[in-house]
Amino acid sequence: MKNIAIIEKEPTVEEYIQLRNSIGWKIxxxxxxxxxxxxxxxxxxxxxxxxxVGFGxxxxxxxxxxYIQDIMVNPSYQKQKIGTLIMEKIIDYINNNCTEGAIIGLIAISGLDKFYKKFGFSYNQNNRFYRYE
Ligand SMILES: CC(C)(COP(=O)(O)OP(=O)(O)OC[C@H]1O[C@@H](n2cnc3c(N)ncnc32)[C@H](O)[C@@H]1OP(=O)(O)O)[C@@H](O)C(=O)NCCC(=O)NCCS
Structure with a gap:
């Protein structure tokens, strides 16, 4: 990974769409x-x-x-720890702003246990209900 900048900022709609396109998520x-x-x-x-090249x-x-949402890294840049850097920044923010007893969650696609466990998340299938439009 070289010269990747991790920046606290909102992306433009175009940037967000570009990233979603790169990983094949619905627009x-x-x-x-x-x-x-x-x-x-x-x-x-x-x-x-x-x-x-990445967002969260x-x-x-x-x-x-x-709730952590939309963690994504362009496939050309995956497996270079960019996702980890994004998550670290997000966890820092949460640690600095949450209160004791706060709910900190995410909805992960299957197979990413290893990725999220490193940040203290554990998988619990019980009582989770979703409806997708
Ligand atoms: C998930 C994602 C953000 C990871 O980004 P990344 O920059 O490739 O991740 P990293 O390089 O920081 O990987 C960190 C660790 O997670 C593991 N990991 C990363 N992506 C993985 C995947 N798709 N499946 C299984 N393990 C994965 C890596 O093996 C690595 O482990 P290691 O440190 O032991 O080598 C990226 O693969 C992505 O954008 N995927 C498509 C969108 C997506 O599914 N987002 C998550 C929604 S819940």
Whole structure:
């Protein structure tokens, strides 16, 4: 990994779409993406020479509930610890802003146990309900 900058900032809608495209995630409506990014508590971008190559954000209430969302690294840049740097920045933010007893969660795709366990997360399948539109 060379010259990758980890920057606390909200990406543009175009940058966010570019990253989602790179990993094959569904593209959502632009105005809803903008609203979602604006309402995030915290956003972090990984950049290579000013181009976005990774992203992660926190959603929640900023005090007692924090959910980690949209951790993504462009496939050309994966397996170079960029995801780890993004997660470290996010965990730092949570540690500095949460209260004792706060809920800190994420929804992971299967197979990423190793990646998230390193940051103290454990998998618990019970009582999780989701509805996708
Ligand atoms: C998940 C993702 C963000 C990891 O980013 P990354 O920069 O490649 O991760 P890192 O290089 O920091 O890897 C850290 C560790 O996690 C493991 N890991 C990373 N991606 C993995 C994957 N897809 N499956 C299994 N383990 C993975 C690595 O083996 C590594 O372990 P090591 O330190 O023992 O070598 C990236 O693969 C990605 O964007 N995937 C597509 C989007 C996605 O699924 N996001 C997560 C949604 S829950």
């Amino acid at each position: 959502l409506k632009r105005d809803k993406i903008k609203k979602g990014l604006d309402n995030s508590i915290y956003c972090v971008c990984a950049e290579d020479k000013g181009n976005i 954000r926190i959603i929640g209430d900023g005090g007692t509930v924090f």
